[in-house]
Amino acid sequence: MLEELVKQALIGTGRATAEAMPLDGALGQAIGSLRAGSPEATLLQRAVICAAYERCGRKPITVALQLERSAVDKQLECSARASQVLDLLLMSSDTRFNQQLVAEWFGYSVAANRRVPHRLLPRVLDFASTHRALRDAITPAIDARGEWLMKCNPRWQFAAAVNDDFDSIWHTGNRDQRLSVIRQRRQVDPAHTRGLIESTWQEDAAEDRAAFIESFSVGLSPDDEALLEAALDDKSKRVRAAAAELLTALPLSGFVRRMTERAAALLKFVPAEPGRLLKLKKSRPATIEVTLPPEPFDKTWARDGIVEKPAETMGIRQWWLLQIVSYVPPAVWTTQWNIAPEECIGAIGEFGDVLIRAWQLAARRCADQSWLRQLALAAAAKGTEKFDATLLAQMIPAHQLEVITLIADSPRTELETVSKILGASHCELDQRCTLAVVDKIEYHLSSPTATYQYQLTQLLQNLVLRMPPQMHDELAKRWADQKWESNRKSLDEFFQVLVLRRDMKREFSR
């Protein structure tokens, strides 16, 4: 009916005359009772009546549908303040903190066995679909209602959405996609993953090959040796270096055996000799005697990743020494000489600096915790200024904390150094360590020249996510003074994040 009127209206009553509308029922009656008028008025009046008729009489329609219901949630909903905090985090566009804070929120909620309130589920699932790394942490807290929603919305089916045709991704994907295949498959089926890499080795670009080799650092096993050993013969220097690094972490590999043989001839441990009073002989501390590698450069070394020409200003034979020792797992020395790492470090003499650097590299390559700890402590004791923060990355959290506390405690340490080591580490800070950093900040602020400083902002950003949140109240009291005037903005941001952390921890521990 209205359709017919629309047709007439489109053409215009000037061109086509409105036809009589044969209609019965109420609508027909209403239209029939219209007074005769111009064709234009008649059309518009009819349209008004039809439209009103339609809108007044709209009926819902019956649908046959088997309703799928969500199962009952197994957990209790989190507290009102806890969901308020999550609400704020999901709303915010501040990416510097959010991901970590959301992860922390879910850490607490899962530990406390509390679920997300229903009203936040869509936003939580949206967040999980864009932050892959957090999915596993989030999943337990969405409970039955969340799982039901995931089933309803294809966009949230991230678990099932993963394409499992790894072979075809491997052959057609870009580097990131192919790397993600290695990451996903390496734990499940390492042999298959190696097979994939070998299948395209000849065609792949050097950068891709290096990236694939580097990705082996996760889940490295003796089974990888053959492929890594073959990579030592690669055309690309970067591929060769990557393979050598990883082989160092395989203590039973041929590579390590060859390097150990080379190095054994260079280092000799001479135990301490106690002095003898009667023979008037002075006591002598233990030392490591170093014999520099002989010239000329041994061509077989090059194959194992050793570079002939120094990359920095240093003697050529010292350069070779540095490289050879850096490819020997440090545990080799402690076993061979039957002494502790700190005794080795204490026994350095001539070329000591070279040895320390070589050991640092080797300890990082093997992630040797006792060596890393002793090397870091020794480096921190020697001077915090030149401390190589990269040592921390592979250390277990407890050791990191020990080293950070030591450095922050030292009165000679600059604010910038503290900021740098916090940035390079990833452990949670305890109260003791936090107070050391806090003292450092206060000392810095008390200096008459302290103004707005980028390092301070950075340090606060590093501190706020890792310090114990319950220290909020104490710090809020301590840092309420005028000293903060020129750094007000950084401090406000610091407390905004800290109060959220304090509250989520408190809410979930009730």
Add this chain to the structure above:
Amino acid sequence: MAGGWTVDRVLQLAPDPASAKAGQGLASTRKWVSIASDSGAIWGECQGSGAKPYQVQIELFEPAFKCSCPSRKFPCKHAVGLMLLFAADEIKPAARPAWVEEWLASRADRAKKKQEKADEPAKPVDAEAQAKRRAKRLDRVGEGIASLKTWTEDLIRSGIATAPSQGYAFFDEPARRMIDAQAPGAARMIRDLGSIAMSGAGWQEPFLRQLASLHLLTSAFDQMQRLSKETVDDILATAGIPQSQEEVVDRPGILDCWQILAQEIELEDRLRVQRTWLFGSATARPAMVLHFAHGAGPLDASLQPGTAFDGEVCFFGANQIRAAVKNKTSTKARANLGGFASLDAACAAFGQLLARQPWLDEVAVPLQSVVPVRIDDQWRLLDEQKQSMQLTCTDSSAWLLMALSGGEPIDVAAAIDGSRLRPLAAMANDEYISLGITNNVGV
């Protein structure tokens, strides 16, 4: 949560995103020298950049805000921060200090004076002069409306097929003429007509409906002398001849327990328009209260969605849904969204309203025990009789409804326009959730 105040709700009060953000920055007890509340008010002293802290106070019933800071935004960031702390249950009860007592007393005083003034016999109005002014204005509107009638009929005579290619200017010109003729309601209808023409595929039928509706206004205006007082009110309201709020609340109102179903805020240029949807529990009467604010000015905060109040509401016409609150005698913390037991009943009620007032656009209704479902890429609501209607809303609102329901019936407040439902809010597990998402704030 404190007195039904949630973060969302507090942030909605903020006059702009900057204030919302700044308010969040102040929602930490660290910023406050003192902070406390009692049953009727919250107050605090906030350390700003000056030496003396700002005194911030909020009267909770209205709510009303006062702050000693120089900001012209209202409520200012300090009040927003204080409200957020209140919503987070961070404020402990205490006895009122003198400065709060003083303010509340002066407010009560003013309210009393206002009441006294209202109770005084009204000044005798010069009825004759008023009628003269009104007649003059109606003449002017009448002239404009007459020209509009010609315009609509011309359009139909030459055919509407070319309307989309005419551009907005084609509609702006008659709309401006209606503004000059003091009929802004008609002007808005013409502008909407233009938007429909430009809306792309499927514009034809809605265009004809809107054009016919305009034409109906012009014909009705011609015949006003023969029509009932109620219908004349509808015609004048549709044309946009204003009635003052005071004049409206002077009339006898309708006593009921009014459920505050939902609130929407729209931005029209620099003007913020707040629409609050009410529904009378006993009378089953829908109502809509409008409030306006320019720029960062304050919007009314006295009607909190998800609550209900006993009181009197006055309408702008017997068939109009636009209304004003005359008084509130008591408030209830929880609204009851469970109004219509079936979609059919809701449709029938809408039909009744439309039959009396043909220019009715949409009204909000409470729907009891409905389930949101997705059928063939369409969002629908399903009632207990397995009857369903299509929803018109964003996907994120629909998913929120799904999350709240989990396939089980929930109570929903929705706007109905005779073809579809636009969901506004839901009540699940005794919690009121607005479907309008405030997305403009950050930590």
